[in-house]
Amino acid sequence: MSREPFAKESAMPALARLSALVLLCAASPVLAGEATIEVRPLDDVKAVFATVESVDEVLARARIGGTVSALLVDEGTQVKAGERIAAVGDPKLALTTAGIAAKLKASEAERDLAAIEHRRAQDLLAKGAATKARVEDAATRLEVANRAIAAIRAEVQVSAERSGEGAVLAPKAGRVLKVHVTEGSVVLPGETIATIAAENYVLRLALPERHARFIKQGDSVEVGARALGAADAALRPGTVRQVYPRIEDGRVFADVAVEGLDSFFVGERVPVHISTGKRPAIIVPREAISRRMGVDLVTVKGVGAVAVQLGAPTADGIEVMSGLKSGDVVTW
Template sequence: MRPIKLAVVAVCIAALPARADDAPKDAPKIAVGVVTAERKPVSGALDFVGRVEAIDRVEIRARVTGYLEAVEFKEGELITSGSPLYRIEDGLFKAAVSEAEGALDRSNAAKILTAVQLDRAKDLLARDVGTVVARDQALAADEQAKGTILVDQANLDTAKINLGYTQILAPVTGKIGRTNVTKGNVVKPETGPLTVIVSQDPMYVTFPVSQREFLRIQQNGKSLDLSQLKATLRFADGRTYDHQGAINFVDVTVNRSTDTVLVRATFPNPDSALLDGQFVRVAVESSTPTEKVVIPQAALIADQQGVYVFVVEDGKAAIRRVKPGGQLGSSTVIEDGLSGGEQVIVEGLQGVKPGAPVIASPLPQALNRS
């Protein structure tokens, strides 16, 4: 029975799969192209979905009731602060001003009379001719006249303010929208917005940042320095906005329903390419880059265990498990798995197996540039 057992063991050993690094020493060498894993200064960037917001967005409303005589602007044009927008019929308001001026004149005249009567009452009382009651009555009448003047002056001021509201002027500089009310209609405060003005340059872009991404931006728990962050925009069609923005505000609270922090950046908008309410892609990156290992994307291979690359060690192919950290042009940033200087196989990967002998030919380093 002993020879039979030995034969079975031999058969079982022969049936076991050969290990990758037990490749035959006389196996043919595979020609591969390699690129050196470089360490480069890399600015980590994160992408977000943002919305463009005008710094000044004003709804124009009527503040008095009246007949709309004229619309004095062209829809969609750029207007400056103080430009006339609407004109409301002002006849009744001018009459109200005149009426208030007349009431104030009467009050002033009455005040002159009460002042004279008060002086006379005081003089008579001093000569023991008048009475204290007469003096007090004159004093009360004089004080009442002062109060009447104050009321009439306030009425005159109100009438003048209402008269001023018949000329509706632009409160800010910006582009004006379409008018919701045309000439001939009666407008009043309850009418709602007559039109909207939005400022153009610069513009805000606000975007929510999740707590995880916010901690990444903070760079390993350090206090967030907004001056070290820069922002760029991409439109829905993939075009990149020409101007760079600066982050100027991070909200002081976290949205409890979305677990995000609202962040705001300011972008110049000299050509009015950004529109209020527009959706854009926002890329935020630090202006102080950190050194990372960079390799061509073509070197990456994925399986069920994750991502790996082949490197050349002692003339043989070896696997290195890596952790990609984002793209840099046509290259990939490696967060973990490579230290830099390794010969990474980029070409000829089809026939490469772990432990297989290879003939490495350096490829142009331009393949590893962003």
């Protein structure tokens, strides 16, 4: 007699009991933890737009009047401090320099004659044919001629310096924002040739004045992706470096320091997330939230599943806008 059918019949009840145990374990929730809900202060973060601005905008000006003979930069050009960006020429300077040079030669000729007269008077005095007064007079004329030459040489240096001032130099390193003239333009002394943005860029915020009492120097902010860049770029940390003590048109202005602004356009808008005060909030761990049929649920001890309305995520959980109260114990 075969025993195989009996073996199969004996195994079936054991298999059925194992399956039932597995189903029971799956249906029974396993509590991984619990947390007591408390209302706590949370930064009220606002998303605003800031504009990329230069800390300093400097003006490259013409030092002499004349005609722009050369223009070496254009909008967007990177320049170094002291770099030549334009040249202003004045034909009168060349004529003045030539006149001073001719005057110098005439004074040098008068000095040579005075030197000859002085030596002659000294020779005659040695022979007894001239008086000491004549020698002193000749020495005085020679001294006057030498001083006149020194004065004219100083005028030559001044003229050369004025000619060199025709070169318009960049006062600081940075990027040229605007060129105000073209080649051939007639400019006056002190007229602006170009506007240069210094290399140190910041983000400038303009917040409603009701937020003025909340923002202060040293506050941390988060800077989003540039408007012209990738939309999924990660937030970057920034720091409020200066809050301006004046409110204009109902807005308070502040500068935010953040790395990596060198390639941005001046005036480009960038989203910034900044705290504008504190507000009470309820935060629950992410693990305590489940989603069923499009509804967010949280299990409250002694109550069961409770539908909640979620807010923004935080560093240690997710804010719950409604559905829970202080003192509730959530489990998961």
